Each structure stands twice: as C-alpha cells, then as structure tokens.
Amino acid sequence: MGRAWERSKLLIWVWCVLCGSCVGRFVVEKSSLKVSAPKSLKGSYESSMGNFGVPLYGGSMLGTVVYPDDNRDACKSFEGFNASLATAPRGSPTILLADRGGCFFTTKAWNVQNGGAAAILVADDKKDEDLITMDAPGENHGDSDYLQNITIPAAFITESLGDNIKKALSAGEMVIVTLDWTEALPYPDERVEYEFWTNSNDECGPKCDTQIEFVKNFKGAAQILEHKGYAQFTPHYITWFCPKQFLSTEECRSQCINSGRYCAPDPEQDFSKGYNGRDVVLQNLREICFFKVANESNKPWLWWDFVSDFAIRCPMKEKKFNKECAEKVIQSLGVDLEKINQCIGDPDADKDNPVLKAEQDAQIGKGSRGDVSILPTLIINNRQYRGKLDREVVLKAVCAGFQETTEPDICLSSDIETNECLENNGGCWQDEVANITACQDTFRGRVCECPLVQGVKFVGDGYTHCEASGAPQCEINNGGCWNETRGGRTFSACVDDSSTGCKCPPGFTGDGVNSCEDVDECKEKKVCQCPECKCKDTWGSFECTCSGGLLYMQEYDTCISTHPVTKSFGVFFWIVILGLTAAGVGAYMVYKYRIRSYMDSEIRSIMAQYMPLDGQAEVPSHGSHTDI
Structure with missing residues (x-):
C-alpha cells in the first residue's frame, strides 16, 4: 500500500509538472x-x-x-x-x-x-x-535521433x-x-524582439542536448545582432507550481523552492538519485538574474557566454551542476556576483520571488501569442517560431522580422539568402560607369529603389532611370553631365545647385550632357578688339597680347605702355621723399624755436625774483623788523 501510494503521488506530480500544456x-x-x-x-x-x-x-x-x-x-x-x-x-x-x-x-x-x-x-x-x-x-520516444x-x-x-x-x-x-512563408512573421520596424524559453537542465535527453547546442552555435549571431542594436533578446525559463495538497511531500520539497511556488521536473525522472528539480530551478533563477544584471550594465549579450560556458564547465554528468561552479563562471565574465545573489533572494522563504513570478506571468499568452508550455520555445516579434532549433534556420526566422532594406549584413550573407542583384542587376537601373545601382538586396528578395550615394539622392522609378538630385550632385558621376580634362585643366557642365540639368561652362557650347564644344572667342570678335591687340584661341578660353611691348588690360580690353608708368612713378617717388624731408626739417625748426622760447621765459622769471630788470620798479620788502 505504501509503495503504491508513493507511486501514485509520483504520477500525480508528473501530471502536475508536465500537463500544464493541457489547459x-x-x-x-x-x-x-x-x-x-x-x-x-x-x-x-x-x-x-x-x-x-x-x-x-x-x-x-x-x-x-x-x-x-x-x-x-x-x-x-x-x-x-x-x-x-x-x-x-x-x-x-x-x-x-x-x-x-x-x-x-x-x-x-x-x-x-x-x-x-x-x-x-x-x-x-x-x-x-x-x-x-x-x-x-515526446522525449521518451527512443528512436528520435x-x-x-x-x-x-x-x-x-x-x-x-x-x-x-x-x-x-x-x-x-x-x-x-x-x-x-513571406508573411509568417510580422516585421513592424527596424528592430527584432525575440525571446527564448529554455531550461538549465542538461539531462533531459535529446531536447536538452538540442537546446545546449543551439545556444553554443547561435551565440555568435545573437551577439552580433545585439552589439549593434539590431535585436533585443530576452531569455525566459518555465516553472510550474506544486498543488497545495502535496506541499508537504518529499517530491514537492525536492523539486520546488519558495514553498512549492516554483518547481521543475527531476532531471533523471528518478527522485532517489542525482540532481533534483530544486537544483534546476535555482540555476534557472541564477541565469535569469545574470541576464538582468548584465543588461543593466548594457551587456545583455553576456548571457550567451554564461549559459554556454556553464554547460561546458558545470555539467550534471560530472557532478558540477552547482552554485560554486556557476559563480566561478560568473566571475570569469566580470559580472557583479553580489548583485546576482541579491536578485536570487531567499529560495526557502514562504513568499513570492518577484523574478520567477514575472516569468510565470510571462508564460501566459497575449494577443497573437499563445501560452508557453513546452520547451524549447522561441518567440519572434510576438509570434511563436515553428521549426527545428538550428542556427541557420532560426537566424532566417529572425531576419524575416526586419523591414525590407533595414536588415543587418548578417541577414544578407550567402548562407542565409540569395542575392538577386547579382544576376542581371535584378532587372533594376544601373550606371555601370559610376558603379551605381538601384537594386537593393533584402532578405525577402530584391527591390528596385533609386539609391542615396555619398549624400546625393537619386530620383526615378528605379527600373528604367535614376538621376542625381540636388547638391552636391556633381560628386557622383559628375551629375551625369559632360566633363573633360586637357593639359591639366578640367571643365564640367555640372553645377552643384538645385538644378538637375547640365549646362556647358563659359567658353563652351553644347547640350552639356553628351558634349560641350570649345567656342572660338577670337573668331567671333567678342574679345581682344583694340588696334594693338593680338588674339589667340585656347581650349575653353583665349589669350590676348599687345604688340610693341605694350601691356594688355583685360578689364578695359586695351593696351597701355609700360615706360610712362615707370617714369611717372619714379618722379612721384622722389617728390614724395623730398616732401617728407622738407616737412621733417620744418618740424624740427619749429620744435627748436619753441624750446628756446620756453627756456628764455623760465630764466627771466627766475632772475626777476632777485633783481629788477629793465623797466621794473624795486619791490619793497614787507618782512619782520627790529626796534632800536
């Protein structure tokens, strides 16, 4: 009777744990x-x-x-x-x-x-x-390799x-x-949000092995997506609760924490040996807290390192699936261990653990997403992924969650999708000379859209034509206009302004697109018309010289003599020098005169105090006197 009751309790426990998906x-x-x-x-x-x-x-x-x-x-x-x-x-x-x-x-x-x-x-x-x-x-299916x-x-x-x-x-x-499957996943914006419901248990057979291998293999891609902000990843862990009528049983105590609130099945499905569900729940909680602390440090991608490293360094089969081994892995990754332990809290307390309570709440489906009741489960943009848990297959699903033309490079690699622009340019417009194309490869296929190149926006239908629009349009293929270089000089029919047309520069005539021909200014008699002038046409301009040693002044279209200018300048120079010298001598004489007058005045004033000068009366003395 006792053994039958224990077996009955075990069956009820397994039903409680595994049949959550039934409802x-x-x-x-x-x-x-x-x-x-x-x-x-x-x-x-x-x-x-x-x-x-x-x-x-x-x-x-x-x-x-x-x-x-x-x-x-x-x-x-x-x-x-x-x-x-x-x-x-x-x-x-x-x-x-x-x-x-x-x-x-x-x-x-x-x-x-x-x-x-x-x-x-x-x-x-x-x-x-x-x-x-x-x-x-199910996992008990023997031939499942x-x-x-x-x-x-x-x-x-x-x-x-x-x-x-x-x-x-x-x-x-x-x-x-x-x-x-084009619309099998929504793709609302330039970032994909996905979550992975998993378990730290590594002794549950092929499903556990698959989860561990997936984490190891997908880690590189996941970290690329997260490092550059293309994706937001969140790990989750499923837990169950033990019915109240079984809280006092050994099965419940060995499989649960926080008085039966959070439980996991026995790894070996044998309550008498090896690790138990409580060990799994605690490691699940530790992995969630690791992610939270790493995320607060703006390094959420470290979760992939922690989980894959823990699976390698702390496996159950080597009896290393414990807190001590996990903390060594945490320390090797440089994440704050004290904060993680604070997050874990007291597993023996008869109260809710806020972290695991949030996980149980998240298991309930909302909107287009159903409940999460089986492991592993992958959710991408709030839709449950269907298919094998494989790096390449899952990466394709994640890439399908990006809007077209916003996918990161990893989604456009040859092992993920076929670049349709490589064959006949995808049927889109292209400029082979400037190596510019309207074909844009996306995960779902190609789109023909006039490009933005070096700040220049090309406009058009993307299929038959695209042309540069707005400044600085001349930086890209010279704006599609004529240009030519001769003798170290370059002329262009493109002008960086709001115009989208081409115009031959001064000295040239033509449509500005296919050609610009040099204008012979000398032949047209528009320049170099003075009697002494001699005109010579050059490419894009002209040269005008004067005969008899005269100097050509282009702004006046005239020739002037160089000699009078030199003589006049010399005379003017000496006049200025002499003028300055005379002015200096005059100033010096005035200065000397004023100094001399000042000195004479001072001397006369001093002498007047001691003797009368000519024309002055004797000044009586009004000082003290003595009686005789």
Missing part, C-alpha cells in the same frame, strides 16, 4: 498555401507549420504536388522515389501529399525527405476540424483541400502550389 491557450501558427493550377482549385488557402523541419521564413517554395499510389500515409520508406524526380513536371520541386495517421508526423517527413521530395503536405482525416500544429514525439536532421518544410492542410487535390490528380490534372 494552456495554444495558438496554431499558419502560413499561406496558394494553388495556381488547376483553375478549379486556384486560390489561397491556410496551412499550419509543423514544430519540426525548416519553414522558409520570409520566403516561398513553388512545387508540383504528387500523391503516391502506395504508402499514402508515408509511414514507410520510399525506395526508388528519387528516380521519379528526374521526370518531375516542369522540373519543379516535388511536394508530396500524405494522409494523416499511422505514424508520427516526423516519421512521415523523414521518409518523404529521404525519398527526395522538397516538402510534405499532410492532409487531415477529420472533417471540418480546425488546423493543428504537427509536433515531434533523426528529428534534428529533418530539413524539409512540413505543412498541415484540411481534409477538404486534401480531397480536392487528390481528385484533381486522379483526373490527370497537374497541381501546382506555392508554400508561402
């Missing part, structure tokens, strides 16, 4: 399926993307649908199917239609991929049922559409469809 709000992410042939089926239909394979975010795939005569549920391998691809109609990719049921969705996709098809459509077998999301089998090797896209369609396609094919009609 969650799940949103099916859809893409467009367009049928272009036959006419009876032409139109757009909805399909749902699988949680595996490679949806071509931001792109599309056109192909011919094939419904096999045998193995219609695609649960067996398609031996020899590759041979039929050589004769595929129109040479387009083959998209295989399979029936639902009989085996896992991933098994169907794997068999179809090995058969050589480019994509798989799975038709529902339930009438009037809403579209569902095809998912991979192939899951990460599925590289074709998979789409789920309704029973009615599947039946109509089958009827058209049985009637001998060709069915051509386009799987379109």
